[in-house]
Amino acid sequence: MSDHHHDDARRLETLAELDILDTPREHAFDRLTGLCRKIFDVPMATLTFIDGHRQWFKAVDGMADREGERRPAFCNYAIRENEPLIVPDTHLDPRFADNVLVHGRPFLRFYAGAPLRIGGVNVGTLCAMDTRPRAFSAHEVAILEDLAAIAIDELMLRNLSMRDSLTGALSRRAFRGEGERLRALAERHGHKLTCALLDIDHFKSVNDQYGHAVGDLVLSKVVEACRAVLRESDVIGRLGGEEFGIVLPHASLADAMAVLEKLRATVAGLSIESPCGAIRVTASFGAVDFMPGMPFDTMLERADLAMYAAKNNGRNQVIAWVEAAPSAAPTLRRVFKAGQIAFNAGRSTFDCTVRALSESEAALDLISTAELPEHFKLAIASDGFSRACRLTARSDKRIEVAFV
Template identity: 80%
Template sequence: MPMSVHDDDARRLEALAELDILDTPSEVAFDRLTGLCRKIFGVPMSTLTLIDGHRQWFKSAVGMADREGERRPALCNYAIRELEPLIIPDTHRDERLADNVLVHGRPFIRFYAGAQLRISGVNIGTLCVMDTTPREFSAHDVDVLKDLAAIAVDELMLRNLSMRDGLTGALSRRAFRNEGERLRALAERHGQKLTCALIDIDHFKLVNDSYGHAVGDLVLSRVVEACRAVLRASDAIGRLGGEEFGVLLPHTGLRDGLAVLEKVRMAIAGLAIESPCGPIRVTASFGAADLARGLRFEALLERADLAMYSAKDSGRNRGVAWVEAAPSIAPSLRRVFKAGQIAFNAGRSSFDCTVRALSETAASLDVISMADVPEHFKLAIASDGFSRACRMTSRSDKRIEVAFV
C-alpha cells in the first residue's frame, strides 16, 4: 500500500479510538437508519460498517448473518479509500472483484453502493446498501444515501456525548471508562483501594437464538437490576459490550470486592426472568482486579478481563481474581490501536490484524480467526515502519499474545 494509505489507517484508528464504538451493542438509532436504507432503495442488505485494522465490523446490519468479517475482501474497504460514494452496479464487471469471496460466495453481492462516514477528516467506515442482483443507482439515489450517511455521522457524534446505555440504564462504555479513570486518580492520590470487575452473562447468544432479541434485552435489563440491588450507591456499573458489564467498587480491596461480586453472582443466578416463553434463568462469569500503585485504568480493566476469561475457561458461573503471576499482560505493555499485518511462509502468506497493546518485548493482537495463525511469524506495523519476528505465547478467543524474538 502507498504511504498515504498507511497514514489514513493510523488516522482512522485514532478517530475510532476516540469514538470508542467498536464492539458496542446494537442501538435503535443506527438500526433505524439501515432499515430505512433497505426500504428506500428496495435492497435486501444494508450495513453501517466501521473498518479497523483487520476487519469490517457492523454497528448495524440488516440482511446479513454476521456481525463482522475480514477487512481485505470487504467492499467497504474499497469505499473508504474514495472521497465520493462508491457505486458498483454489477460486481461481476469490476476487475477488482474478480475473485472476491463476498461476491462469488455468501452473501453473493452483485450490487454495492457505499457512502463514506467521515469524522475528523478521515473515513472511518460507510453506510452501504447491497443487492444480490445488478441494478442502477441514479444521481438522486446517491444524494439520498449521502444524506443518510451524514445523519449516521451526526448520530455517532451525539452518541459520544451519551452517558447512559439506552436499554439497561447502566453507564455507557465511554462514561464507564471516564468514571474509572476518575476513581483511579482519586484512589492514587489519597491512597485508597479500588476494585474493578468485568461481568459476562454465560451463553447469552443461546438466549437470543432460542427466545429472540426482545427476550434477550429483557434479560440484560433484569441482570443490571439484580446487580444494582446488591451494589452500593457509590459503586458504578457500565455496559461495555453486548452482554458484558463493568463494575467499579471504590474504597474496596480485592478480598472484599470478591465477596461483593459473589453476592452479585448469586443474585443473577437466582433470577427467574418471566418472559412470553416462560421463566428464564441465566448465570454470569466474573473477573476482578484491584488497583496497584502506578497502574493505569486501562491496564486494570485488562487484568479484570483476563480474570473473567479464566472464570469462563474454568467452568463459568464463578468469579476469578487476577493475580500477579497471570500471563498475557505486563506493566510495560501500553494500550495502542494500530493496523498491523501478520506474515509467514517467508512473506508469501499474510493477513491483517489490529495491534491493541505494545511494548519493547511483546504485543497483543486481535484477529478474525485463530485457525491459520502459526506459532512463529513476523508482525509489521506499516504506519510506524515497524517489523519484528514473533513467537505466540498465548491465545484466547480472537486475541493473540506474542513475544518478540
C-alpha cells in the same frame, strides 16, 4: 508511515473513542439500514465499520452475518474515498470482477457506499447492495449521503448519552465525567477513593455460542447483580462491550477489595436463565486507589493493567495495582492497532487487530484462527514494528503470542 497506514491508525483511534465495535444492535441504526432497503429497493443494506482485520456491521438488513474479512470488503475500498463509492455492475469493474463476494455469497453485482466521516477520518460506510446490476442516479447518491449524515449524527448522540440503553449503567462519557468529579472531591477533602474495572471473562464465546440476544441478557444481569451489592453512592458505567468501570468513593483500597471480591463471587454465582438454558459467567477485576495529584485517566489505566493481570493469572479474580511492586502489575497494555500476520516466507498473510501489547507478548483478534501456524511474524505498520511470534493461546477469534 504511509498515508494509508496513518489513516488506519487515525481510524482505529476514532473507533476506540466512539466505542461502537462489538456493541449490541440498536433501533436507531437498524432503522437506517431498513430505510436504505426500502428507498433504494435493494435486498441488502449495512452500516459497516472497519477495524484492523474485519468489516463489522453495527446494523445489517438482508444478511445473517455480523462481520466479514476486511480485505475483500467493498467498504474497505469505500473508506478510502471522499465521495460515495458507486459500482453499477461489479462484473464490469476491474477492482471487483474477481472478488470473492462477487462470485461467492452474497453474490454482489451492485454496490453503493457512502463514507462515515468523523474527526476528519472515514470510520465506516452506509451501504446499499444488490445481486443484480443497476443504475444509481445522482438523486439517489444524494439521498444515500443524507442517510449517512443521519448515521453520523446518531453516532455522536450515542456518545453523548448519559446512560447505556442496554444495562442502565452510565455511558462511557458520563462515567468518566462522574469519576473525575469524585476524584476532584477526594483531592480537595482528603477522602479515600478506589477505581476498578470489571471485564466479563470469555464474553466473545458467549456471543459466538448463544447469539447476541443472550449476550445482551448476560450483560444486563451482571450489572443488575453488581448494583445489588454496590452502595447508592458507588458508580458503575459501561466502558466497552463487556467492560465496566466502578468508582467507590470514601473507600480505601482494602475496603474496596472486599467489595470487589463480593462482586466477583456474586457474578460467578449467577445462573442466568435464557432460551438456550442456564448461562454461567465469571469476571476479572482490576483496582487502584487514588493518590494525590493522580488524574482519573491514570486511575483507569492502572485499573486496566491490574485487570489484565487478573486475566493473565487465570481470570475470575480481583487484583490491585501496587505501585511499590511493579512485578505484581502486568506488562500488557491495551492497544487498538491494525496488524498483519505473515508466514510461509511471507507468502501467506492475515490481517489482524492488535488488542494488547508488551515488550514480550501480544493479544490479537482475527476473523478465524483455524489455519494459523504455531510460529509466524507480526507487523504493525503504523509503528514500524515487526517481531517473530510463537502462539501461546488460541480461541476461535483471538490468539495470544509470545515474541521470540
